[in-house]
Amino acid sequence: MLVGEFRRSNLVPSRTHEWTLWAVAAACILHPIEEFTTGWQAWARPALGIVMPSAVFIVANTILALFALCMARVGWRRPALSLVIPSATLVNAVFFHILPTVVQQQRSPGVYTAALLYLPFSTWALVGASRDGVGWKPIAAGVTGGTALMLMVFFGARALTSA
8 A cells, every 4th residue: 555545545534424423513512602692591581481691501501512522522432422412402403493483483592503503413413323323222312311401401491590
């Protein structure tokens, strides 16, 4: 093998769909920026019954982004863990942005990144895991964990609001 051939073969990206985990992690950085700059906090009180101070919003979303980056690095070695974030962001996109926008007939702050980033990349991560040979049990565990995470965040925020 020639040195040039060796180098070219090392530059070929992996043939898996693990890259979608990195796209979801990037979306976890962009989505809260859209939410914060378009008034999600003011919208969330009447729409979802949540009061979220800016400091809590920023810290929580920073933790989410860091966790998403860590889980993207884990990839398919621990798919039950790495698929938690794509599952949570999919639930977030559908139930906390797209459906409220349709039902209220008013744009939910964050709906653009939810629809254009979370929805496709999160779905692609789950489908890609399956296509890459990840079994249904770790995928189901990731979906269950992500759904539970999103529900805990939602109900936890509502409980703190009413306290």
